[in-house]
Amino acid sequence: MSEVRTARRRATIQDIADAAGLSRGTVSRVLNDEQYVSAAAREAVQDAIRRVGYVRSAAARSLVTRRSGAIALIVHEPSVVVLDDPNIGNILIGTNSVLSEAEQQLVTIMVDSARDSHRVVEYLRGGFVDGAIVLSARDDDPITKAIVEIGLPACFVGHPPDAAAISWIGIDNRDAAERITRRLVDTGRKRIAMLASGLDRDSGQDRLAGFASALGDRYDPDLVARNPLFSYTAGAEGMRELLDRAPDIDGVFAASDAVAAGAMDLLQRRGKRVPEDIGIVGFDDSAWALRCDPELSTVRQPARTLGEQAARQVLEQIAEPSTEPRGLVLPTEVVWRGSA
């Protein structure tokens, strides 16, 4: 073993055969768990494996079972956003807890470029995972196509319109956005703006649609600041833009809590009081909400449960390959605190 360690040369089946004094064929039959191998030979091979430090390649297991024991969590976000987004973290925690109980290995993969997508497609085609949970997929995504094509057990968190053949789980973003915006109206705010993010995907689009719907005739597209990212920085920049454009706004719906936190810090620097001068609400009820001062009114989305349920759906598809794709919508709740 110490030779292996020093040279870092991976032991081969031939090495095992030599160490065990058996043929390669016999070693191979043991590795593949085939019949017609004597108990003595099996033991000799297992002993030789330990001695030469053989790494049972993915081959040995998956040629027989066609299972890898691993499931991918694929996160389509620029890396910087992953760090800023406790929502993704909570989905990850939920997913990991369910897969861990099922003795499946979760492997998280970030996709940040077209090049990344191409490589992930190769990885999925390579049979390294038995299933995938996919976050923040956009329309027309090569990874979505590959999952459909190879029939990989999968569940999307969120619902890209072109992924009809794949199970998904999500919340009703439009309805939740409408409810929290209406509450801003009901508490007397007159000039209500929105910090909109992620308009390239369903969650961002639906939150803007719900905002517009709640305001009806009073909806003014000029009071919407747009940013691709659901981030703290996006919130600070968007808030600056809105104040320059309409200094009299008195209510703001931010597309996420991180966005709201950035906006609140900018307001403070501009000498605006929350909630006295401007009421502000967020979305997620993530750790950001409680770190805001005053604490943030927001929409609670069940991020951990989303992760848990997505993992369960994938496990179910693996266990029962004929499972039909289905969508599942989890409820949200408006949480009213000090910021509005």
Place this chain on the structure above:
Amino acid sequence: MSEVRTARRRATIQDIADAAGLSRGTVSRVLNDEQYVSAAAREAVQDAIRRVGYVRSAAARSLVTRRSGAIALIVHEPSVVVLDDPNIGNILIGTNSVLSEAEQQLVTIMVDSARDSHRVVEYLRGGFVDGAIVLSARDDDPITKAIVEIGLPACFVGHPPDAAAISWIGIDNRDAAERITRRLVDTGRKRIAMLASGLDRDSGQDRLAGFASALGDRYDPDLVARNPLFSYTAGAEGMRELLDRAPDIDGVFAASDAVAAGAMDLLQRRGKRVPEDIGIVGFDDSAWALRCDPELSTVRQPARTLGEQAARQVLEQIAEPSTEPRGLVLPTEVVWRGSA
């Protein structure tokens, strides 16, 4: 293909053989890229693979090359801490950028329990990855042992004392802690406390040692609050504990910026002014430092570079298996801002 999609049954080698009108043996030779296969047979098999939607299992590639094309980033932290720690995020970003350029797939794995460790050992033994980057490993870790035993190309970020046979990369935590504590002394602080975290691993131990060394005779173990986690909550709880124990402290070294942020919020709630009543310094220079008010004096650690260099070390070992294990220490810098 559409049948495969509906039934979600994975195509087998037999399916390819049937579709191609060839023997399983021939199909197998093509998949394994062996010699003595006619061009016509090779083409027929490739055509059949497309028609039946065969997923080239990890086997097909790795039996031949013994390479998976994937590298693991193994993070030993409770999941909640991963979310709170921008440092880990920056290491991840650095690792991902280098591996992405090298066309290697990064897969991130969280280890949160002994059960997780056991499963990850199996995963590594399964040959699913060609190398590993390991964060926050403790002493006596089964994953460390498995990496040494199978000779897996690897690099640790940080330096667990029992991993002498594995390359590592890190910073001099003791020296950095000593420098920033000394600066607290030099700016006139008399009663200096520490919020110590992670005393079960080298980074936490070394930061405490550097703190004690800077204070020399004035070091008072009663002015050290201990918490396993480098977290915001740990900082708030530890600060409360310290104030109860010694209301006259006027300087605090927090073991990370997240810890410092929690401490500052607690101080604010207790009506203590920073830096007038208490000077506070952190460690990391992460996103937390700039979100503190006033901004945090801290130690800048090159987290992204740590990730990049760790990835390069692993790639080098894969390319050149005889590479000797080595340690690499990157420099840090004290950044003095408004909090002390």
